[in-house]
Amino acid sequence: MRSSRTLFHTAALSLVMTAASLGATAAHAADKISIMVGGYEKQIYLPAKLAESLGYFKDEGLDVELLNEPAGVDAENEMLAGAVQGVVGFYDHCIDLQGKGKFVESVVQFSQAPGEVELVSSKHPEIKSPADFKGKSLGVTGLGSSTNFLTQYLAVKNGLKLGDFTSVPVGAGQTFIAAMQQDAIQAGMTTEPTISRLLKTGEAKVLIDMRSMDGTKAVLGGTYPAASLYMQTSWVDDHKEETQKLANAFVKTLHFINTHSAAEIADKMPKDFYVGDKEGYVKALENGKAMFTADGVMPEDGPKTVLAVLSEFSKNVQGKTIDLSKTYTTAFVKNAK
Template identity: 85%
Template sequence: MARRPGGGSYVTAFISKHALRSATLTLAMLAAGATAASAADKISIMVGGYEKQIYLPAKLAEALGYFKDEGLDVELLNEPAGVDAENEMLAGAVQGVVGFYDHCIDLQAKGKFVESVVQFSQAPGEVELVSSKHPEIKSPADFKGMSLGVTGLGSSTNFLTEYLAVKNGLKLGEFTSVPVGAGNTFIAAMQQDKIQAGMTTEPTITRLLKTGEAKVLIDMRTIEGTKAALGGTYPAASLYMQTEWVEAHKDTAQKLANAFVKTLQFINTHSGAEIAEKMPKDYYVGDKEGYVKALDAGKAMFTADGVMPQGGPETVLTVLSAFKKELQGKQIDLSKTYTTEFVKNAK
């Protein structure tokens, strides 16, 4: 047998070299497998502006440790406009969206099946504010020729704005929807008269009312106000996911439902001040008292159990059908736009 200089055979060296390479490859594969398993356990959820009080359950569940209690590694990503969050989910970049339920109906009309897995609220928590510079706007009938602020084009605030205008006799095209987000960007747009009215949520509402720069035109922060404006209970904030993904990951969907139902129960049994203490301090935008007051006034919008309110989907379909051509004359199976399976099985 040929010998290597310095001792040992070439065959032995060859075997040793390849054994080492094989062992290295095996370790690399095991490491990759561990990484893949870790990645499989991680859930990414896009929130349509997690500093908004309407989407409070997302950040609160994280703060209370309820995701970790369920063995979940949940990454919350912020996206100010719900329509952009929806697109991220459809592209597979995230597994779920905390946004308005109405997208589930809108998407079915486009051939995409998405469902609300946990229904957070039964009222939009939105207010149509009018700039104090425009006292001539006394109802949505006065929107003609106006620029109206919405979070994004195709967003739920856009849907509601168009419905209110059409309901009050206007036609699409007689007013302009301007995407201005929420918070500072919404406020700046109103201050600069880029919008004369707009739809937004807390804490933006309180900030503008406190300075006197805006007045409430239509208030949908309560169930009563919502019924008056939209004709019924209006399920809004939710965790929605692609139906195909939910069916393939029922165990994970159940864990998410467990965490969020516990969060909704926490909201239902604690004061605004107690809830606010769990939230990041910058969410107060320098006015903790106003934040707590708005939370106390509006937290009744949240469901106590995550269950879709009876009759709610029908109201949403009626609202959307009033102005969306894609829905007019189309058969929508509302039973496929939400599920109560997981919230009813929640711990």
């Protein structure tokens, strides 16, 4: 009898332990999140890889997979298809997509300036302003990308029509550099560290600089929230716990950026991001570090500036009523640990 009872209790305990194990596995699986980054070697998207390097995702009990996609518009499409749960990309996609009837929101706002520069090939000194883009091929990361949005805005603002120039999708980094070297593009919009690489060799010059707040306001008329973690509103509503954990990790990362030197931050990044020039990488980060927010909160005046820019040329936005309050949320960052 005692043997039977022992056997029964052992079996029962085994079932409880198995159930607990399965529950833990299920909980762990629920916390697996895939985030696509619109080029994670770009300094504008540095918080994504930095959060991973600092172990902040793991600290929150999250299993985050970062996927690299050089063009933000392709990352956006992957999210809409359900292949990934979030995108580290420009906030302007949230407004553009609402114009298409899709609701996406910035959950953590990484930056308050684009961090973008319009570079002109040294072979084309005749390009002295965006008004000179007529008949030119202009490099952007991808068609429908944020660099394309901004390029179109600069051209239209300076009296050109969209058909007066050609946007050429050339990505960033080496593909952008090669396109300029081969004269496939005469000018183009890109970020660090690509900017510094071309300036160092003298192959390009700065036409428009949006790496700083002052430079951004001069060109775009106000604060321009750019790099962010954005997600489908429906996913955020159904996964508030996971979203809060992500916000916790990224707010800690932004605080780290705000309280550490460019050299200290660079030391936490993968060495291949330096592209053989760590000194140049650190210098570029020193010049652009101020673009990052300290707390992940959307700048109050920012969404209006982005809407004004998109309204100039985006057929998805023109004539549409855009509810800006639905393009971002500050709830999670304000509750971050």
